[in-house]
Amino acid sequence: MKGFATIIWLISSMNLMAETISSRVHSYDQDYGFIRLETGRVVFMKKSEKSFSKTMEWLSGSNVKLEVDDNNNLVNLSMEESQGEANGGAKSLLQDPPPFNPTVLSGFGAVQAIFERLNSNFKRLSECTDRAHVWAYDEFKTNNIATEKVFAFFTASYIDRNRFKWWFHVAPLVSANIDGTVQKFVLDYRFKDRPASIKEWTDMMVFSHRECKMTTKFSEYDVNPQTEDCYMMIDSMYNRLPADLRAQENVPPLYRNRWYEQEVNASRSMAFEKKEN
Amino acid sequence: MRHQLIALTCIVAMVSCGRSGGGAKSESSANLVSGELPGKYKAQLRPMNTQANGFLPSGAAEIIASEEELQVKTYLDDDTKVMHIQDIHEGTRCPTLADDTNGDGFIDMVEANNVVGATIVALDGDLATHMGGQSNYPRGGSFTYNRETKLDYVIQDYNENFRRGVFQLEGKVVMIHGTSEISRIPVTVQAMNDLPRNLTLPIACGILKRK
Numbered sequence: 001m002k003g004f005a006t007i008i009w010l011i012s013s014m015n016l017m018a019e020t021i022s023s024r025v026h027s028y029d030q031d032y033g034f035i036r037l038e039t040g041r042v043v044f045m046k047k048s049e050k051s052f053s054k055t056m057e058w059l060s061g062s063n064v065k066l067e068v069d070d071n072n073n074l075v076n077l078s079m080e081e082s083q084g085e086a087n088g089g090a091k092s093l094l095q096d097p098p099p100f101n102p103t104v105l106s107g108f109g110a111v112q113a114i115f116e117r118l119n120s121n122f123k124r125l126s127e128c129t130d131r132a133h134v135w136a137y138d139e140f141k142t143n144n145i146a147t148e149k150v151f152a153f154f155t156a157s158y159i160d161r162n163r164f165k166w167w168f169h170v171a172p173l174v175s176a177n178i179d180g181t182v183q184k185f186v187l188d189y190r191f192k193d194r195p196a197s198i199k200e201w202t203d204m205m206v207f208s209h210r211e212c213k214m215t216t217k218f219s220e221y222d223v224n225p226q227t228e229d230c231y232m233m234i235d236s237m238y239n240r241l242p243a244d245l246r247a248q249e250n251v252p253p254l255y256r257n258r259w260y261e262q263e264v265n266a267s268r269s270m271a272f273e274k275k276e277n
Numbered sequence: 278m279r280h281q282l283i284a285l286t287c288i289v290a291m292v293s294c295g296r297s298g299g300g301a302k303s304e305s306s307a308n309l310v311s312g313e314l315p316g317k318y319k320a321q322l323r324p325m326n327t328q329a330n331g332f333l334p335s336g337a338a339e340i341i342a343s344e345e346e347l348q349v350k351t352y353l354d355d356d357t358k359v360m361h362i363q364d365i366h367e368g369t370r371c372p373t374l375a376d377d378t379n380g381d382g383f384i385d386m387v388e389a390n391n392v393v394g395a396t397i398v399a400l401d402g403d404l405a406t407h408m409g410g411q412s413n414y415p416r417g418g419s420f421t422y423n424r425e426t427k428l429d430y431v432i433q434d435y436n437e438n439f440r441r442g443v444f445q446l447e448g449k450v451v452m453i454h455g456t457s458e459i460s461r462i463p464v465t466v467q468a469m470n471d472l473p474r475n476l477t478l479p480i481a482c483g484i485l486k487r488k
Contacts, residue, residue, distance in 0.1 A: 018418065019356075070358065070418075120321065124336075124354055124419075164331040165356065190335055191323055193371070193484075207328035 018070045028056035032156040036167045039127045098257035100236040103145045105176040111185050111195045118189045121273045130271035136172045136237040137264045148173040151233045157226035218246040320451045320483030329460040332356045338451040348425040357457035358418045363400040366450040368393035371482035381465035386477040393450040405430035453481040
């Protein structure tokens, strides 16, 4: 089915198209009727069109262009040619999780210093996955500081209840020894004006201010009973997408334990302006 | 609608007038411009009151101040196609939840103004005055706004209405307002005058820093 170069799917709608989104499809939520995109965005189906769900299932992993109306409802969907894996499909094949030890900084001043030197020259239309990946890569390559990534995953019930526009968000996470205690800070320059605690960061997105349930398995979020608002995973800086976390549960598992320069370059090109001369 | 636009003008007047030294254009503006003013400034605009409609609006304000002109560019990526009131304020920090004095979880315009203070430049159709530009604030979900004016006009307007030293941009607050009328905004959110609460709700804020 995916061999079709292009299909055009017009969904009956009188609303004017408001936005065009290009992305790979992560999954389709049949119960709540929305599409999760790898960019983190969510696109809702109108209730009358949820019968398309069977069609949507095989779109997972496909590159699509979606047009949405003012209410973030799908108006038009077309498939696009696959761009291929930015990392060339190459991933480490390891039986056990590779050891990863994030750098523990000394004091909050070191955290603030990293925040202030994050590349702020990002494009208006850029994705959190690309920004986070480049920020983490640059800090590692320039200053040899190993960061983690923190992923917040929003449950379908939360998305539906709040008409939330994203199903996940990601940012670099640094550790620092503050007065003898190791604390973690999220570096999300686009949305926060300072290094933020994980709770402060999630409160920006979880309006109930409930804590996100921590998990080490993506599948726990994927099949969750919709009793939480949000799940959270903390993993190494090498992971860019939720798919990278999901792959850790493959048989055999796929763990990332290094950078893929081609992928970093692609993220940089997608998310950041070129340096001014 | 006309009633609302008049009210909008009054809003800005409320937070910036009453301190006027009168309408006399007596002093040369040039001698009240800080010699350090010329330069490039940028404020990263970060989301506020995100619970209103489930979106995280963000953008930036970029200002070039030369010896003679003030060029302002702002952009915002939002998903509500409404009028976005946007101003430069005399304050030097953005409000936080600690400034939510009525404890409803929102920073409304009244609470925000307690922190950011008076409007010193309204980023509307006429940069030369701090008065709100009625219908000339930008509209749209995502927008880009570009305006320029003679710096003298801005300084003169500032001198006539604010007797608080030289006009400067470093450290000043840029704030943008406005969300959809179908947003979830509790009745405890305070608007100003007759403007609807959704149009006055602050949605993004940042601090100007020299580049």
